[in-house]
Amino acid sequence: GFRGIRRVVPGLPETAPADTDKLTVVHRFMKIVHLADLHLGFRAYHRVTPRGINVREADVADAFRRAVARTVELRPDLVLIAGDVFHTVRPSNASIAEAFRQLSVLCEGLRDVPVVLIAGNHDSPRSSDTGNILTLFREIPGVTVVADEARAVLLPEIETSVLCLPHNSLATEDEAPVQMDPDPRARHNVLMLHGTVGGSVAEQKLRYVTEYGGAVVADTDIGPERWDYVALGHYHIATELAPNMWYAGGIERTSTNIWMEADGPKGFVSFATDRRRAELHPVETRTVVDLSRISAQGLTSAETDERIRAAVEGVPGGIAGKIVRLVVTDIPRAQVRELNHRRIREWKAEALHFHLDARPPEVRRRVASGAPVRRQTLQEQVASYLGKHWTLSSETLERARLVELGKAYVDRTEDA
Numbered sequence: 001g002f003r004g005i006r007r008v009v010p011g012l013p014e015t016a017p018a019d020t021d022k023l024t025v026v027h028r029f030m031k032i033v034h035l036a037d038l039h040l041g042f043r044a045y046h047r048v049t050p051r052g053i054n055v056r057e058a059d060v061a062d063a064f065r066r067a068v069a070r071t072v073e074l075r076p077d078l079v080l081i082a083g084d085v086f087h088t089v090r091p092s093n094a095s096i097a098e099a100f101r102q103l104s105v106l107c108e109g110l111r112d113v114p115v116v117l118i119a120g121n122h123d124s125p126r127s128s129d130t131g132n133i134l135t136l137f138r139e140i141p142g143v144t145v146v147a148d149e150a151r152a153v154l155l156p157e158i159e160t161s162v163l164c165l166p167h168n169s170l171a172t173e174d175e176a177p178v179q180m181d182p183d184p185r186a187r188h189n190v191l192m193l194h195g196t197v198g199g200s201v202a203e204q205k206l207r208y209v210t211e212y213g214g215a216v217v218a219d220t221d222i223g224p225e226r227w228d229y230v231a232l233g234h235y236h237i238a239t240e241l242a243p244n245m246w247y248a249g250g251i252e253r254t255s256t257n258i259w260m261e262a263d264g265p266k267g268f269v270s271f272a273t274d275r276r277r278a279e280l281h282p283v284e285t286r287t288v289v290d291l292s293r294i295s296a297q298g299l300t301s302a303e304t305d306e307r308i309r310a311a312v313e314g315v316p317g318g319i320a321g322k323i324v325r326l327v328v329t330d331i332p333r334a335q336v337r338e339l340n341h342r343r344i345r346e347w348k349a350e351a352l353h354f355h356l357d358a359r360p361p362e363v364r365r366r367v368a369s370g371a372p373v374r375r376q377t378l379q380e381q382v383a384s385y386l387g388k389h390w391t392l393s394s395e396t397l398e399r400a401r402l403v404e405l406g407k408a409y410v411d412r413t414e415d416a
Contacts, residue, residue, distance in 0.1 A: 029274030030158060030188065033071050036082035036233035036268075037250035038064055039122065041095035043087075045323075045353045053094065055352060059286050060087075061098050063251040066283045067268055068102045072109035074270055074281075077158055079106065079113060082233030082248060083120025083167060083194030085134060091123075096133060100140070107142040114155050118166040119147040120194040120233055121213045150178045154186070161186035165193035170215035182226050188273065189226070193217060194233040197241060203404075205239055212256075228273050237261050238269060238280050246271070246278050252285050259325055262290040286352065287322040289315055296331035297361070301338035304331060308339070308356070312347055319351040327357040382406040 040061060043054040071079060085099060107115060119134050124147070132147040144153050146164035153162045161183035169178055170193065182189035197206075199219030214234040219241070224230050230245035238249030248269045253261055265282035291311050296304040311326055312319060324347075336358045348354045386403045 029272065030077035030160070031074070032078045032080060032190070032229055032231075032271045032273070033074060033076040034080045034082065034229075034231045034246065034248045034269045034271060035067060035071070035251065036194075036231070036248040037084045037120070037236055037254070038081070038099075039084055039087040039250060039252065039254040040064060040099050041087045041091040042252070042254040047352060056286075057092075057095070060252045060254065061095075063266070063283050063285055064098070064102055067251050067281075068106045068109075070281055070283070071106060071268070076110070076270065077113060078155070078160065078162075078190070079110065079115040080162070080190070080192050080231045081115070081117035082192050082231045083118050084122040084233060085117060085120070086123040087254065089123055089125045089130070089133070091133060096136070100137065103137055103140050103143055107140055110142075112157070113142065114144065114158070115142055116144045116146070116153050116155075116162050116164065116192065118145075118164045118192055118194055118233070119168065121167040121171070121215075124148075124167045124171075152183060154183070159187035160190060161188070162190045162192055165191070165195070165217075167194045167215065170195045170217060177221065180221055180223070188228045190229050190231065191222065191227045192231040192233075193222075196234060197222065197232060202241055205241060206235055207237070207260075229271050237264065238267065240278065243276050243278070244271065251283050253288055253323075258288055258323070259290045262288045289319070289322055289324045291315070291324065291326040293327045293329060295329050296335060297329075301335045304328065304335060305339050309343065312354075319347060319354065322351050323353045324351050325355040325357060327359065329359045330361045331358050332360060378410055382410055 038060070040057075042056055042060050044056040045054075047055040049055055049058050086095060091099075103115065107113075117134065117137070119132055123132065123134060125132060134145050134147050137143045138145050146153065146166055148166060148168045150163070150165050150169040153164055154160075155162065163180065163182070165178060165180070180191060182191075195215040195217045196202075197219050198216045202219055222230060222245070224242040224245040227244065230242070232241070232245065232247045235247040236250040236253075236255050237247065239247045241247070246269050249266060250261075251266055251268065253266065255261055265280065266285050267281045267283040269278050269280055271278045294304070294307050294311060299307070308326065308328065312324070315322070315324065344354075344356055383403050383406065386406045387399060390399075390402070392399065392402075
């Protein structure tokens, strides 16, 4: 907690200007816990628990319970949740109840510790008159929700201002950009937003697109050096963009393409403002295994089948209850039919989800001269068209970035 005396200034609303004359106690540093992309209500694979709940939905709820319990143990001074609390704008009653229950547990376990959460693209209705389910959590003492417009949340008891930029505040068509400026009257300034950070550093560190639909925010607009901490949501892999600017990542694997985030832990981040150092806290999740690809080129059906068997049976601890994929390339349809499908069905029954992704050889054609020519892959066709023939509609668009995004969409389609 704070190294100093904590004193609540009564009668000062969270949206009122800070009165620094009343903040006579100096709080030199604090500990922040930063969660994001909970995606409660996520479902997949049509398997249910004995209580009739989708297994993956139960997995995500379990991960959130573990994250809440660990957060309480850490005794932070501020908890931030950077969007996408729910997977859909209309979550199930069970998901709403679970979120309300766990946020109540969090606030009960951390009395007087403020919890600030914002809406992400998944839990932001397109129509403003629909209303946002997240506003329900304002009924929990200690929880502040910013769902639509950009707003600074002032927390005088910890001498902190949290500038909140939910998805809708960044995705607006209004030409006027959101002002991202620290409050000079606050001892600690925190920025929390849900979107895609753009810029050279982000493009180097964000390995691939895990989620589409997020507004793009330039890193130069953020200026992490101006803030004590910048809490980001939307990208599902915990990533440091600056020592004090992090994507916390998701607490479970809920992306459209979970195979791209199969490696590495899921969890949340804590940050100490005195040391300006972040720590990733892993949360136990269901195991996802993306096996090394096998090429069937030059192999007989029996040889391919044996390599598949060795790969699957070589998974440490077996595949029971796990999510597993094995991609086999260059395998003709006739050879796929000759595989041991009885054994494949047994694997599908044993794992929570087993996906044998059989991909046929690339088609080759001959030009008039008779010389064999490889036909361009879909990714190469997209890159060629966007890179050479597409007319840019605005001078602000970067052709190289457009090509990169086009190729990422193709990758997402192939790996889904």
